[in-house]
Amino acid sequence: MFQPSPWRDDFPAIAALHRQQQTYLDSAATSQKPQALLDALLYYYGHGAANVHRAQHMPGALATQAFEHCRAKLAAWLNAGSAEQIVFTHGATSALNLLAYGLEHGFQAGDEIAVSALEHHANLLPWQQLARRRGLRLVILPIDDQGQLDLDAAMQLIGPRTRLLAISQLSNVLGTWQPLGPLLAHARAQGALSVVDGAQGVVHARPDLQQLGCDFYVMSSHKLYGPDGVGVLYGRSQALAHVRHWQFGGEMVHLAEYQQASFRPAPLGLEAGTPPIAGVIGLGATLDYLASLDAQAVSAHEARLHALLLGGLQERQGIRVLGAPQTALVSFIVEGVHNADIAHVLTEQGIAVRAGHHCAMPLLQHLGLDGAIRVSLGLYNDSDDLQRFFDALDQGLELLR
Ligand SMILES: Cc1ncc(COP(=O)(O)O)c(C=O)c1O
Numbered sequence: 001m002f003q004p005s006p007w008r009d010d011f012p013a014i015a016a017l018h019r020q021q022q023t024y025l026d027s028a029a030t031s032q033k034p035q036a037l038l039d040a041l042l043y044y045y046g047h048g049a050a051n052v053h054r055a056q057h058m059p060g061a062l063a064t065q066a067f068e069h070c071r072a073k074l075a076a077w078l079n080a081g082s083a084e085q086i087v088f089t090h091g092a093t094s095a096l097n098l099l100a101y102g103l104e105h106g107f108q109a110g111d112e113i114a115v116s117a118l119e120h121h122a123n124l125l126p127w128q129q130l131a132r133r134r135g136l137r138l139v140i141l142p143i144d145d146q147g148q149l150d151l152d153a154a155m156q157l158i159g160p161r162t163r164l165l166a167i168s169q170l171s172n173v174l175g176t177w178q179p180l181g182p183l184l185a186h187a188r189a190q191g192a193l194s195v196v197d198g199a200q201g202v203v204h205a206r207p208d209l210q211q212l213g214c215d216f217y218v219m220s221s222h223k224l225y226g227p228d229g230v231g232v233l234y235g236r237s238q239a240l241a242h243v244r245h246w247q248f249g250g251e252m253v254h255l256a257e258y259q260q261a262s263f264r265p266a267p268l269g270l271e272a273g274t275p276p277i278a279g280v281i282g283l284g285a286t287l288d289y290l291a292s293l294d295a296q297a298v299s300a301h302e303a304r305l306h307a308l309l310l311g312g313l314q315e316r317q318g319i320r321v322l323g324a325p326q327t328a329l330v331s332f333i334v335e336g337v338h339n340a341d342i343a344h345v346l347t348e349q350g351i352a353v354r355a356g357h358h359c360a361m362p363l364l365q366h367l368g369l370d371g372a373i374r375v376s377l378g379l380y381n382d383s384d385d386l387q388r389f390f391d392a393l394d395q396g397l398e399l400l401r
Pocket residue numbers: 028029090091092093094120122123168170171172197199200219220221231359
C-alpha cells in the first residue's frame with residue numbers, strides 16, 4: 001500500500017531529483033534540505049552578510065544576534081542546560097578532533113580509552129591517534145555476531161584505568177541503538193569522561209542531554225536536514241572547562257601580545273576564526289522547521305518505511321542483512337555478488353544508495369566483509385521510493401546471479 005510522505009514537498013530537491021529519475025536513499029550520508037533552510041540562507045545573504053562578535057555596525061550586530069540566537073535555540077532543542085555549553089564546529093568530525101586535542105593534557109601513559117567495535121572512523125581515529133601520541137591503551141568494546149554491543153564484556157572492560165569512553169548513539173552501518181544508559185553510568189562511576197557521537201542518532205531521536213548523562217555529545221548539521229560545514233559540540237559545564245584551546249586565531253582570544261596571549265573560555269574560546277555563520281543560521285531555521293512537525297507522525301512514518309525496507313530485503317533469497325537494524329537504515333550484502341556490482345546496477349537505474357565500508361573499515365573487517373550496500377531513509381522518502389529500489393534490485397539480482 002502506498003505510504004506517502006506528508007513532508008516530501010517541503011524538500012524541493014526531492015522533486016528535482018525525481019525529474020532526473022533519481023531516487024534518494026542515502027540520507028545517512030547526508031540529507032536533502034527543507035525550503036525553510038533555503039529561505040533562511042537566501043535571507044541572510046540577501047540582506048547583508050557580516051562577521052560575528054567583532055563589528056560594531058548594524059549588519060554585524062544583526063548577524064551576531066542571529067548567530068547567538070541559534071546557539072540558544074540549539075541548547076533548548078537538545079535540553080543542554082545553557083547556550084554556553086554549545087560550541088559550533090565545522091562538523092561532527094571536527095568536534096571529535098577538537099576533543100581529542102583539547103583533552104590530551106589530561107591523559108598519562110598507560111591510561112585507557114574505550115571505544116566500541118562499531119564506531120565510524122570519526123569516532124575511532126582521533127582517539128587512536130591520541131593513544132599513539134600519549135602511549136595510551138585503546139580498548140575495543142566487542143560486539144556479538146549480530147553486531148550488538150556485548151554489554152557484559154563492555155562493563156568489565158571499562159574499569160578504573162579507563163579515562164574516557166567514546167561511543168556512538170546509533171550505528172551508521174548497522175542501524176542499531178547502543179545501550180548508552182548503563183555504559184555512561186558505569187563510565188562515570190569509574191571516573192571516566194564520556195563522549196557520545198550523535199551524528200546519526202540525533203536525526204531519529206531528539207536527545208535530552210541533561211537526562212542522557214554524558215560529558216560530551218557531538219552532532220552534525222548536514223545529517224539533520226541542515227547545511228553542511230556545521231557541527232555541534234555540547235559539553236557539561238565542568239567537562240567543557242577541562243577542554244584546552246586547540247586552534248588559535250581570531251575570535252577566541254582575550255588579550256594578545258607578541259610573545260603571549262590569554263584566551264576566552266568556551267564556547268567562543270573553542271571557535272577560532274570565522275565560524276560557519278550562514279550555516280548556523282540555516283541550522284536554526286532547520287530546527288524551527290523540524291520543531292513544527294508532528295514528532296509522533298514522523299516516528300511512525302520512519303518506522304513503517306524501515307519495516308518495509310527490512311522486510312523486503314529479508315524475504316529475498318541470498319540477501320544477508322547486517323546485524324539487527326532498528327531504525328532508519330539497513331546494510332546488506334548479496335551472497336556471491338560483490339557490493340560494487342550491485343551498487344553499479346542500482347546507480348544505472350537511478351537509485352542513490354551507498355556502497356563500501358561506510359567509514360567503518362574495522363567493523364566491516366570484523367564482519368568478514370570488504371563492503372556492503374546501505375539504504376538509508378529520510379523523512380521525505382515514501383513507499384514508492386522503496387518499490388523503485390526493490391524493482392531495480394530484483395533486476396540487478398537477475399542480471400548478476
Ligand atoms: C556515526 C557518525 N559519526 C560521525 C560522522 C562524521 O560526521 P561529519 O560528516 O559531520 O564530520 C558520521 C558521518 O557519516 C557518522 O555517521
